[in-house]
Amino acid sequence: MLHAAVVRSPHAHARVRALDLSRAREAPGVRAVLAPGDCDALDETAEFEGRAVVAVAAETFGQARAAAELVEVEWEELEPLLDPEEAVRRGSLVGEPRRYERGGYERGLAEADAVVEAEYRTQTLNHNPLETHQCVCEWRGDGLDVYISTQYIWGVRDDVAAAFGLPPDKVRVICEYMGGGFGAKNGAGGYVTLAAELARRSGRPVRLALTRREENVGGGNRNATIQRVTAAAKADGTLTALGGEFICSLGWGGWLASTAGPMQLLHACENVRTVEYGAKLNLPAMAAFRAPGFVEGTWALECLLDKLAAELGLDPLELRRRNYANVDTMDGRPYSAKELLECYRRAEPHWERRHEVRARSDATWKRGVGLASQIWYGGGGPPSYAWVRVGSDGRANVVTAMQDIGTGTRTAMAQIAAEELGIRLERVQVQVGDSSRGPFASISGGSSTLPSMGPAVRAAAADAARQILEIAEQRFEREDGTLSLRGGEIVSPDGTTWPLEEITGLLEDGQILGKGARGPNPAGMRVLTFGVQVAEVAVDVETGEVVVERIYAVHDVGRVINPLGARSQIEGGIIQAMGHTFSEARLDDPHRGTVLTKTLDAYKLPTIADVPEIVCELIDKPDAQLTNLGSKGLGEPPIIPTAAAIANAIRDATGADVTSLPITREEILAALREARERERVGAPSA
Amino acid sequence: MEVLTPRSLDEALRLKSENPQAVPIAGGTDLMVAINFDRIRPNAVLNLNEVPELRGWSRANGTLRLGAGLTYAEAMREPLAGLLPALAEASRTVGSPQIRNRGTIGGNLGTSSPAGDALPPLLVAGADVVLASVRGERRVALGEFVVGPKRNALAEDELVTAVELEPASAAETFMKVGPRNAMVIAVVSLALRAGEELRAAFGSAGPVPILVRAPRDDADAFPERVAEAAAPIDDVRGTAAYRRHALRVLTRRALDRCLA
Numbered sequence: 001m002l003h004a005a006v007v008r009s010p011h012a013h014a015r016v017r018a019l020d021l022s023r024a025r026e027a028p029g030v031r032a033v034l035a036p037g038d039c040d041a042l043d044e045t046a047e048f049e050g051r052a053v054v055a056v057a058a059e060t061f062g063q064a065r066a067a068a069e070l071v072e073v074e075w076e077e078l079e080p081l082l083d084p085e086e087a088v089r090r091g092s093l094v095g096e097p098r099r100y101e102r103g104g105y106e107r108g109l110a111e112a113d114a115v116v117e118a119e120y121r122t123q124t125l126n127h128n129p130l131e132t133h134q135c136v137c138e139w140r141g142d143g144l145d146v147y148i149s150t151q152y153i154w155g156v157r158d159d160v161a162a163a164f165g166l167p168p169d170k171v172r173v174i175c176e177y178m179g180g181g182f183g184a185k186n187g188a189g190g191y192v193t194l195a196a197e198l199a200r201r202s203g204r205p206v207r208l209a210l211t212r213r214e215e216n217v218g219g220g221n222r223n224a225t226i227q228r229v230t231a232a233a234k235a236d237g238t239l240t241a242l243g244g245e246f247i248c249s250l251g252w253g254g255w256l257a258s259t260a261g262p263m264q265l266l267h268a269c270e271n272v273r274t275v276e277y278g279a280k281l282n283l284p285a286m287a288a289f290r291a292p293g294f295v296e297g298t299w300a301l302e303c304l305l306d307k308l309a310a311e312l313g314l315d316p317l318e319l320r321r322r323n324y325a326n327v328d329t330m331d332g333r334p335y336s337a338k339e340l341l342e343c344y345r346r347a348e349p350h351w352e353r354r355h356e357v358r359a360r361s362d363a364t365w366k367r368g369v370g371l372a373s374q375i376w377y378g379g380g381g382p383p384s385y386a387w388v389r390v391g392s393d394g395r396a397n398v399v400t401a402m403q404d405i406g407t408g409t410r411t412a413m414a415q416i417a418a419e420e421l422g423i424r425l426e427r428v429q430v431q432v433g434d435s436s437r438g439p440f441a442s443i444s445g446g447s448s449t450l451p452s453m454g455p456a457v458r459a460a461a462a463d464a465a466r467q468i469l470e471i472a473e474q475r476f477e478r479e480d481g482t483l484s485l486r487g488g489e490i491v492s493p494d495g496t497t498w499p500l501e502e503i504t505g506l507l508e509d510g511q512i513l514g515k516g517a518r519g520p521n522p523a524g525m526r527v528l529t530f531g532v533q534v535a536e537v538a539v540d541v542e543t544g545e546v547v548v549e550r551i552y553a554v555h556d557v558g559r560v561i562n563p564l565g566a567r568s569q570i571e572g573g574i575i576q577a578m579g580h581t582f583s584e585a586r587l588d589d590p591h592r593g594t595v596l597t598k599t600l601d602a603y604k605l606p607t608i609a610d611v612p613e614i615v616c617e618l619i620d621k622p623d624a625q626l627t628n629l630g631s632k633g634l635g636e637p638p639i640i641p642t643a644a645a646i647a648n649a650i651r652d653a654t655g656a657d658v659t660s661l662p663i664t665r666e667e668i669l670a671a672l673r674e675a676r677e678r679e680r681v682g683a684p685s686a
Numbered sequence: 687m688e689v690l691t692p693r694s695l696d697e698a699l700r701l702k703s704e705n706p707q708a709v710p711i712a713g714g715t716d717l718m719v720a721i722n723f724d725r726i727r728p729n730a731v732l733n734l735n736e737v738p739e740l741r742g743w744s745r746a747n748g749t750l751r752l753g754a755g756l757t758y759a760e761a762m763r764e765p766l767a768g769l770l771p772a773l774a775e776a777s778r779t780v781g782s783p784q785i786r787n788r789g790t791i792g793g794n795l796g797t798s799s800p801a802g803d804a805l806p807p808l809l810v811a812g813a814d815v816v817l818a819s820v821r822g823e824r825r826v827a828l829g830e831f832v833v834g835p836k837r838n839a840l841a842e843d844e845l846v847t848a849v850e851l852e853p854a855s856a857a858e859t860f861m862k863v864g865p866r867n868a869m870v871i872a873v874v875s876l877a878l879r880a881g882e883e884l885r886a887a888f889g890s891a892g893p894v895p896i897l898v899r900a901p902r903d904d905a906d907a908f909p910e911r912v913a914e915a916a917a918p919i920d921d922v923r924g925t926a927a928y929r930r931h932a933l934r935v936l937t938r939r940a941l942d943r944c945l946a
Contacts, residue, residue: 542935543863543932543935543936544928545863582865582866583865583866587922596922599723601719602922604865604866604870606866607782607866607867607868607869608868609866609867609868610866610867610868664865664924665863665873665924665928665932666924666925666928669928669931
């Protein structure tokens, strides 16, 4: 196997003036070199740092990297566009501005007793999965095998087939295990094309793995935002208008995630006006990142709502209850199921703790409690398919070409099949991760793996169960539909039982093959996920240090398949949100547009010492309208409300209004000074 | 890259004198980062891990001698932690357990970073740095040893072999502000010893760690004096204004803790 290294633009905006590959081609171990013109993934113009210019494959990674260093590139530097507001003014946008309006926004403002406005900002964030983007490409005859770390093997198959003009099934994509993606690995990406082309030219398998530095420049990011938002309400808290202008720094490409989504969907409000701009800048492009748009938008919306509650003198939880949406806010469709009120009810005792928490404040450490609500998709959808094979030993094998991105999907699928077949979990094996060894399956993105795949697996297991029972009913001369599978046995209503193997044993080398497909989502209904988080914080008002002492999370995602796995998703979401809230930020050189935080030394992920006590609860009520399973996804919901809940707790503790992420000690101190100033000015003169 | 591994101090000093360009390595917690980041490409490293004379600590005539190879984990252990509580507290804030098992006091001195966590506690303890070469041994006060950001008084044939200091006869403490709760370079750090004389030393708020002294009676004005002595800069971890403010707050808190 050969190893590849890529020469990339060190500039945010530049053009190749001259390129000399002669020394690189002659370097020890080099077997293939690609330059612009050889492959679409290489270009002589760089519109962002990290743009690939040359790729080298050599016998070892060290040789490849050494050869890459021998590539001589003469760059002509060009002026980079880095300011998102300037990009909007100049019309440098990815796609058109997205405008949305319902009701009469101006009328809603006019009817209000209170109007609050604020500008919120969020930072650029890197995904930092443990495993960087990487693949091994190997040509076999006229077909190509791609071993890859991906969230979507079928998407990779189609992307690579299109790049090389191959029939899709000539590309086989394999992903047995992988080290996380968080949305950054939803497709193939140029690096796979490079590896495949290097493999084609060298006639050898080629491994191309991004280094951590390459990953933190070009591996995708959650785009920064500037959100100017307004909320208006009657004195009783009824929202009369919500509005916002959202500027999203997408970089050179990507897509405009719905930052206005929470404002449009979360609370009942007749009059809403939003406009979103995707600023096209000379920076690496964004990629989907765990609830893209909704994480950023919920931060602004839910902080704004608490500002409004303070203005109106209303309890923040009560304000949310008074604006509860009973039908979809955008088109009036009924929800397939919605347990947000139940989430509010269960959150209540945790919200009530605020009196006791505040009472533990002292001169230095001020304590408070804040909450934020959450809405997201996560219903999944068709198509997805699964097969369930039952052998003569009564063991089952679930076969489907999905991927387990580290969320425990294999286990969840085994649980579903085991329950349907009435056999123990350890008698079910799950085979995933190979596009030529199983039917089409969903992307593992958008919290959709479980709600898309689970129903297909359940249907396949039910199909296998039905076939087994038909044979049993014939053999034991029972009426059709009277027998069932339970505890590894075939059970008759009269109490007679037979070991499952008594029927499956008849198969000898034969097998029962059950097939299942994911059915449609309920027509005319909106399928969404909901939740509430309550944060308890302590703020050191002298140094600005914030300690998050406890986070309570309650989420409604329909039926819970694996309680431990579900809790892990909630904990993982909250821990990632701790980083988003306090320590993580990609820093760019403000003049050159190059990324300064390329390593994990500079880009600060949260450590275990930053993790608060996390208390998780799930409503766990199957969505009766949704598929044969009633389950929704939980990958994204838990990261959505955390930052706003924390900021609202800081407000509760100190009166300080924090408006930008990450929250730094200096911002806390500045916000505290502003809060004191407001109090001084606003205080009635004695 | 050549790796020189002496088995005794004499051999180490001879090798250093013959290969002045060889970079000393003990735990490697600074050096390996620099190499990984391609900031330096040494032709040779001098591996000090097999030199027994650099290990451990001892006490003679009231003076403590810490070998350059003393790790942070060792500095956290009793009875040494009781003799130098501020150094023990500082050591607890260094990196992760793995880093604390590998990183050494001598390495922190050799690197001479203004953010070196061990330096403020050593400064308030009146530490002398023991330097040795084939030419002999000399002692330099820590305040004179560090001469600039990552620059020190080591001659090219010299090694740091130990620090000598007074055990804490009075209350002392260490505090640190960082951008997250573990594995960080300090935004600002402070060590305070409150004996007959008040001594405070801080890191990350000037080109070198700085020692400030005052009579015990001047405790009220001391936080301001410490803040004024700082020469901080704005960087990605924090602004100069915040660092000065934090120093003032930390000094007052350290005084409250030590004078209580």
